[in-house]
Amino acid sequence: MNYNSTLLTTVADCDTVLNMTNKDKSNLELRKLNLQHQHDNYEDNSVELEAELQGVIAHITALEMVIPTLPEGPTKQKTIYDRTNLENKRYRLENKKGNRGVIALLNREFDIACVEREIEEADAFITVITTRKNEL
Template identity: 35%
Template structure:
């Protein structure tokens, strides 16, 4: 982007803008670090959730087979209660996967890309501003 650096007429103006740009750069670098850590956490959590869901679905399939072969009685009722708890656990795991799954991971990666572009543009701004300051 073309900036109107020719409007700056004093070194003090340049210094003021450099201070603001430096603060903005520090803020963006912190945000970038936070997003990286968040992405790593989402990736780890997503992998664990997928694994837990697969185990739970296998367990549910086995439990359904067992329940189908049991006669009415206390043992069947206990297994049906166990199945209900397992179904609820799978429901909550799937809900968590929506929050930490591939879509959420891609959102974090998109945010990281945007911050990287902001940092690149800010560095171009700082370089051009330093050049203007040197020419004054």
């Protein structure tokens, strides 16, 4: 972006703008670091989460095939109860997958890319203001 640095008429104005921009850049770098940390955690968790979810789905499928073949009684009721618990677990894992799985991983990658662009723009702005300061 083209910045109209000629609006700054004193070195003090330039210093003020540079100080504010450097603080903003520092905050952006901290945000990027936090996002990268989250990304790394999500990356580790997403594989484990997906494997656990697939295991639960396979178990539910197996129970659904067994339940109709069982005679009425406590064994069938326990198997139905187990299937219900597994369905609840699947629901929780699917929600967790959205919050910490591959979807969250992709969102963090996007967030990191956006912050990197902001840092690049802050660097460009600092260069323009520093050039103006040197002109004064």
